[in-house]
Amino acid sequence: MSGTKRRYEELQPQLQRDIVHDYRRGVRGCGYIAIAQKHQLPVATVQSVIARAERAGGNPVAPRGHKKRKLNSAEQAKLCSSLDRNPFATNQQLRARVGNKIAASTVSRYLARAKPRFSAKVAQDQEPEELTENWREEARKWLRGVKTIALSKRIYEDETPIYANEAPHKGRSRVGKPIIRPRSRYATKYTLHVYAKKDRVLHWDLSDQNADTKEIERVAVDAATQMSVGDTLIWDRLGRSGRALHPTHQHYSPAVQEEFKERGVSIKFLPPKGKYFNPIELLFNDLKSHHIRPNFPKNG
Numbered sequence: 001m002s003g004t005k006r007r008y009e010e011l012q013p014q015l016q017r018d019i020v021h022d023y024r025r026g027v028r029g030c031g032y033i034a035i036a037q038k039h040q041l042p043v044a045t046v047q048s049v050i051a052r053a054e055r056a057g058g059n060p061v062a063p064r065g066h067k068k069r070k071l072n073s074a075e076q077a078k079l080c081s082s083l084d085r086n087p088f089a090t091n092q093q094l095r096a097r098v099g100n101k102i103a104a105s106t107v108s109r110y111l112a113r114a115k116p117r118f119s120a121k122v123a124q125d126q127e128p129e130e131l132t133e134n135w136r137e138e139a140r141k142w143l144r145g146v147k148t149i150a151l152s153k154r155i156y157e158d159e160t161p162i163y164a165n166e167a168p169h170k171g172r173s174r175v176g177k178p179i180i181r182p183r184s185r186y187a188t189k190y191t192l193h194v195y196a197k198k199d200r201v202l203h204w205d206l207s208d209q210n211a212d213t214k215e216i217e218r219v220a221v222d223a224a225t226q227m228s229v230g231d232t233l234i235w236d237r238l239g240r241s242g243r244a245l246h247p248t249h250q251h252y253s254p255a256v257q258e259e260f261k262e263r264g265v266s267i268k269f270l271p272p273k274g275k276y277f278n279p280i281e282l283l284f285n286d287l288k289s290h291h292i293r294p295n296f297p298k299n300g
Contacts, residue, residue: 011041011045012050012109013060013061013231014051014236016061017054017061017279019035019039019041019046019050019060020050020053020058020060021047022035022038023035023046023050030292032046032047032050042205044277047090047296049140056068057098059233069158070101070103070106071098071102071110074112075087075098076110076197077114077206078098079097079098079099079107079110079111079119080114081107082094082097082117083111085089087123088123090104091104091105091107091108094107095107098273105191109145113140118259135272135273137183137229138271138272139271139277142270142277142279143273145268146234146268146277149232149268151198152197152198153230153231153232154197154198154200154231154232154234154267155195155196155197155202155227155231155232156195156196156197156234156279156280157193157195157196157223157233157235158194158236158275158278158279158280158284159191159193159194159211159216159238159279160191160192160194160284160288161189161190161191162189162190162191162192162206162288162292163187163189163190164188164189164190165187166186166292166293167293169170179217188208189208189209189210190206190207190208191206191207191209191210191215191260192204192205192206192208192212192284193205193207193211193219193223194280195223195226195233195286196280197282202223202226202227203219203222203223203226203236205219205222206222207219211250212236212250213249213250214237214252216238216239216250216251216253216256217253217255217256217259218251220256220259222258222266224259224260224263226263227263227265228263228265229259229265230264231262231263231264231265231266232265232266232267232268233260233265233266233267233268234268234269234270234277234278235253235267235268235269236253236270236274236275236278237251237269237270237272238251239251239252239253239254251269
């Protein structure tokens with residue numbers, strides 16, 4: 001195209017920068033008309049180049065479609081590393097890490113561009129003891145001992161609370177429409193006891209009593225009738241507060257231990273903080289998530 005017909009999009013980047021430089025000199029003879037004559041361009045083209053540079057902070061060839069980002073690459077990396085170190089940090093706390101240069105809502109947009117990206121998750125509880133090598137070694141030792149017990153001879157037992165207003169914790173709805181769960185503030189609490197072997201449930205009991213020593217003894221006497229000589233009951237450490245040298249409550253009740261001994265059943269206690277070595281936990285999770293809560297979605 002001839003010089004006076006060119007549009008500013010077709011101009012070379014250096015030529016556009018020269019136009020902006022001439023205009024910003026601010027001396028006599030550097031107005032729109034003079035610059036247009038100097039570079040053999042229409043006045044409207046010169047005006048467009050300068051206006052575009054002003055919108056882009058002085059750069060006439062900046063990519064279109066967005067403003068210049070307020071955070072540089074180092075600050076963006078600092079934002080992500082702060083969340084890596086503290087997954088529970090709020091947007092307000094994260095924006096403070098970069099000098100409050102951006103709004104709290106903008107933090108989420110920066111995090112959405114991270115690779116790998118961040119996503120909301122339910123936290124997994126971890127006891128402090130699980131971080132120590134002593135705890136791990138004790139757990140390994142316990143597992144080595146359990147391996148010597150035949151699967152057919154193992155009995156696992158556990159108790160879990162079930163409330164009369166059990167309902168799903170998560171759901172889906174239209175954007176902007178909250179999910180409401182009408183629930184009674186005070187609900188009846190039940191206790192579910194389950195004794196199970198590899199292939200079947202030996203005994204279960206549901207009552208509205210807390211799992212105190214008396215209740216543990218009552219259920220254990222009934223469950224013992226379903227056990228055989230040589231079985232091993234794997235139990236958690238319910239009743240051991242950590243202070244008593246010889247605990248006598250709940251799973252450590254002398255009456256319970258005597259009942260099992262008469263049946264030829266031995267007891268092996270789980271290691272401290274070792275509840276996930278008990279597969280009954282999986283049964284309870286499945287029971288609540290897929291059977292109880294789905295059938296009582298509103299108020300239990």
